[in-house]
Amino acid sequence: MFGRLHSQSRSKVMTYTISLPTCDSCNAVQYPSREICRNCFSENITHKDTDASGILLAHSTIGHSLHNQFSTPAGWPIATVQLNKGTVLIVHLFDSAMTTGAKIRLQSLMDPDGRRVFIALPLSMKAISWEDLIKERMK
Amino acid sequence: MSSLQKTGFDKVALVAPVSIPYTKISDKSAHYFFGRSLKELTLQANIHKDHIDGIAVSSFTLLPDTVISLTEYFDMSPTWIEQVSLGGASGVVAMQRAARAVQMGDANIIACIGADTNKKEGFKELVENFSSFSSEATYPYGAAGPNGVFSLITQNYMDKFDLSRKDFAKICLDQRQNAQHYENALLKTKLTLEDYLEARHIAGPLHLFDCVMPCAGAEAFLVMSVDKAIELDVPFVEIAGIEERYNAYSTDPVQYRGGWSIFANHLFESAHLARSDIDLLYTYDDYPVISMMQIEDLGFCDKGKAAEFVKNQDLTFDSPGLVHNSSGGQLSCGQAGSAAGYMGIVEAIRQLTNSALGNQVSRPFTALISGYGMVNYDRGLCSVGSILKAGARL
Numbered sequence: 001m002f003g004r005l006h007s008q009s010r011s012k013v014m015t016y017t018i019s020l021p022t023c024d025s026c027n028a029v030q031y032p033s034r035e036i037c038r039n040c041f042s043e044n045i046t047h048k049d050t051d052a053s054g055i056l057l058a059h060s061t062i063g064h065s066l067h068n069q070f071s072t073p074a075g076w077p078i079a080t081v082q083l084n085k086g087t088v089l090i091v092h093l094f095d096s097a098m099t100t101g102a103k104i105r106l107q108s109l110m111d112p113d114g115r116r117v118f119i120a121l122p123l124s125m126k127a128i129s130w131e132d133l134i135k136e137r138m139k
Numbered sequence: 140m141s142s143l144q145k146t147g148f149d150k151v152a153l154v155a156p157v158s159i160p161y162t163k164i165s166d167k168s169a170h171y172f173f174g175r176s177l178k179e180l181t182l183q184a185n186i187h188k189d190h191i192d193g194i195a196v197s198s199f200t201l202l203p204d205t206v207i208s209l210t211e212y213f214d215m216s217p218t219w220i221e222q223v224s225l226g227g228a229s230g231v232v233a234m235q236r237a238a239r240a241v242q243m244g245d246a247n248i249i250a251c252i253g254a255d256t257n258k259k260e261g262f263k264e265l266v267e268n269f270s271s272f273s274s275e276a277t278y279p280y281g282a283a284g285p286n287g288v289f290s291l292i293t294q295n296y297m298d299k300f301d302l303s304r305k306d307f308a309k310i311c312l313d314q315r316q317n318a319q320h321y322e323n324a325l326l327k328t329k330l331t332l333e334d335y336l337e338a339r340h341i342a343g344p345l346h347l348f349d350c351v352m353p354c355a356g357a358e359a360f361l362v363m364s365v366d367k368a369i370e371l372d373v374p375f376v377e378i379a380g381i382e383e384r385y386n387a388y389s390t391d392p393v394q395y396r397g398g399w400s401i402f403a404n405h406l407f408e409s410a411h412l413a414r415s416d417i418d419l420l421y422t423y424d425d426y427p428v429i430s431m432m433q434i435e436d437l438g439f440c441d442k443g444k445a446a447e448f449v450k451n452q453d454l455t456f457d458s459p460g461l462v463h464n465s466s467g468g469q470l471s472c473g474q475a476g477s478a479a480g481y482m483g484i485v486e487a488i489r490q491l492t493n494s495a496l497g498n499q500v501s502r503p504f505t506a507l508i509s510g511y512g513m514v515n516y517d518r519g520l521c522s523v524g525s526i527l528k529a530g531a532r533l
Contacts (some may be wrong), residue, residue, distance in 0.1 A: 032276040032516060057393050058298070060290035062344025066263045067282035069471065075340075076281045079293045080393055088392045090280050090291065090517055100298045115279050 011076060013016050016105045017049040018118065019024040029087045034088065052106040054083035056120060081106065081120050092119040094133070109133075147409065148378035151238040152368035152530060154361045155183035156488035158496075161356035161473045165256045169201040170212055172254035172478075176359040177213060180250050184361055184373050193219035193246030193362075195237050197229035197253040199265055212492035219246035226512030227423040228383075228521035229253055230358070230481035234526075235381045237362035247367060254357035255396035255476025256469045262353040273517040283342050285425070286350060288514050293428045294305070295393040297344060299443065304344055307427040308335045308448035310463070311348050311470055313454040314424065318467025320456060320498040325354060325473040348470070350375035351425055358485040365530065374492035375530035379410035379505070383523045391518075397511060398522030407438075412505060412527040414439055417448030417526070419490055419506035420461055421483030424468040433509045437524065456498045465490060465498055470510075483508040484525070491529045504529050 004090060007118050021030040023037040024044035036043060061075035070076040077093035081104055098104070104120040113119050119133065128136075157179040159172055173196065181188055194217050196206045206222040209215075221236050223229045228409035230253055237249040246257035266284035268274060281287050297303065312335065320323035330348060338347035361417035382405060385399025407413060420439070422430040439461070440448035466472060466486045470477050487506035489495045510523040 032272040049452070050478060058288065058291040058295040060294055062281035062283045062287055062290075062342045063340040064286065064342065065282045066284055070281050070283075077282045078283075078291070080295070082392050088517070090277050092280055095261060102294075111279060113279070117279050 016052040016107070018052040018106050018108050019047040020050050021045050022048040022050070029085070031087050031089060050087070051084055053123065054104055054106070054123070055086070056083050056093075056098055056100060056102040057082050057105050059093055059096070059099060074137070076137070080122050089118060092117060092137075094119055094121045094125065094128070098122065145409070148238050148242070148381065150365045151241055151378050152255040152363055152365045152375035153378065153484070153527065154363065154368050154371075154373045154375045155180050155276070156315075156358060156485045156494070157183065157357070157359040158485055159254070159357040160321050161354045161475050162474070163208050163257070163325065163352065164259060166258060167196045167256055167355070169254055169256045170204070170209065172256060172355065172357040173198075173209055173252055174213060176252045176254060176357045177250060180359055180361055184371055185373065186248065188213065188215060190383070191215065191248050192217045193237060193240055193249030195221040195223060195249060195251045197223045197225070197480060198231060198255050199476045200255045200261065211486050217246065218508050219342055225376075225480070225521050226477065227480040227519070228279040228510035228512040228523045229426060229477050230484045231381060231508060231510040231523040231525045232383065232461055233481070234362060234378070234484060235383070237253035238378055238381070241364055247363060249362040250359060251362060251481070253468060253476075253478040253481035254359075255355060255478055257353050257355040257476070259294065270515045273459050276516060280379050285514055286342040286345055288344045288517055289426045289428070290341070292394050292518070293344050293426065296395050296432070300396055300446070302446055302479035304336065304346070305332070306450075307326040307349060307431070308332055309449045309454070310424065310427040310430050311335055313449075313467070314464050314468045315471050316368065317465050317498055318471030320449035321466040321472070322496045324461075324467045324471050325352065326467070326471045341433065344388045345426065349426055351469040351479075354475050356473070356478050358475070358478040358481035360481070360485055368530070372393055374494065376488045376491045376527050377477050377530050379412065379526040379528045380406045381523070382406045383521075385522070386520050387522060395432065395437055397519065398440065399433055399434060400438075400525055402524065403438045406524050406526060412526060417461060417505050417507050418503035419441035419465060419487055419500060420463045421487055421506065421508045423480070423483070423509060423511040424464055424470050425474065425511070427481070429511055430464075433511065435509065435519065435521075439508060446505060456500050462500050463501070465495070465500055480512060484527070
């Protein structure tokens with residue numbers, strides 16, 4: 001459910017990963033997901049772990065949502081992030097105070113509708129659940 | 140990509156500009172707005188519906204029906220039909236396809252119509268299932284619809300070019316002033332800078348007056364040969380150039396430019412016109428940042444300088460210089476779904492044939508209509524542009 005945490009024994013550096021659909025033939029990441037590779041048209045797409053760290057490119061707080069679950073008192077922060085390996089994603093943003101250029105890591109979590117979604121967290125922050133997120137948002 | 144040597148659009152005429160007045164909500168179907176448009180087109184051109192042998196349509200709410208359904212609905216038997224589902228690029232693209240069909244003799248009189256209804260909860264349903272990518276990768280993140288993506292695009296543009304919210308106001312204020320003189324505009328209340336800045340928060344830097352109001356309505360026009368327009372004795376406009384580009388700059392992490400910058404020089408060259416020759420500019424104004432992007436990428440100012448460009452001149456219909464979105468655009472008229480992609484063309488035809496609805500610009504000769512559309516995931520994928528000129532009777 002959460003992004004995975006790997007300890008690389010030699011460097012002692014903690015690396016977070018998320019799983020994204022990736023082409024077996026050319027390694028192109030397919031996000032949003034595709035059944036045929038966006039680059040080489042291969043049918044062989046499998047989920048592979050990739051480095052979950054990146055930077056925040058743009059941020060916003062949704063003040064007017066079409067879905068009640070996002071109507072929280074201070075609005076619902078989202079962001080556009082770019083992973084270090086280049087993939088760009090629109091994701092939930094944990095901390096609305098984070099601004100453009102901030103270093104982030106992504107974590108995967110399950111939302112109440114059963115969708116696997118991503119949230120951008122400060123690099124040093126531990127993994128959270130959707131329930132933790134809602135508690136934080138309702139403060 | 141190799142450059143194309145396109146054939147021009149000589150001897151093609153646009154006539155009968157039709158706007159079916161918008162309503163915020165409607166319990167009618169999209170078919171109703173298509174039918175009203177067809178009736179108005181025939182009245183303006185003084186033709187019978189059987190004379191229309193081509194139909195090009197755009198609509199989000201016509202589904203599950205399509206253009207073929209409309210032929211049966213209205214007892215018509217055309218030789219040529221087309222459906223263009225490209226949102227804010229639909230009008231220019233429908234016009235291009237229709238113009239080619241007329242040039243090639245596939246049809247004589249083609250009705251181009253963008254029409255949509257707006258039932259209660261209709262906008263929510265449209266947004267929730269807009270595309271497979273957006274259902275998977277944007278809607279679950281705040282369910283903000285287009286406001287979410289465009290708030291991120293706007294924030295990125297502000298960061299990149301060191302702008303504040305105030306820099307987006309001029310587009311909205313000038314358009315509201317235009318709307319006060321256009322009889323069909325839904326939003327006519329005078330808008331001040333203070334009103335703009337203090338408006339209700341929507342998403343990120345976007346507030347109420349940066350966003351269009353979804354509504355129901357239609358925009359339509361006829362495409363035919365110049366000879367046919369003269370035979371029918373109807374005022375007409377000619378096409379000086381059309382360009383299209385799709386999924387341009389796809390590796391930009393966040394959209395801050397579009398395909399217009401790739402084709403703009405060719406568009407002006409093919410029309411034998413300079414930027415300074417353009418009297419009327421119609422950008423697709425779903426958000427002010429997108430209008431500013433088009434102004435830059437079409438070459439009216441340098442990249443990142445649109446805020447300064449619009450601040451330093453009067454863009455209203457009664458100004459002596461470049462007039463921008465003379466009817467108030469979507470920001471003041473409302474966004475009637477796919478009709479929004481036809482709005483600029485229809486208003487340009489009215490202006491260039493001296494038949495504006497209360498907001499006539501003084502003796503315009505040329506118009507540039509720019510289209511933008513289809514946020515499939517995180518950016519609009521369509522960039523189109525067309526230059527129209529007042530028709531010349533030979």
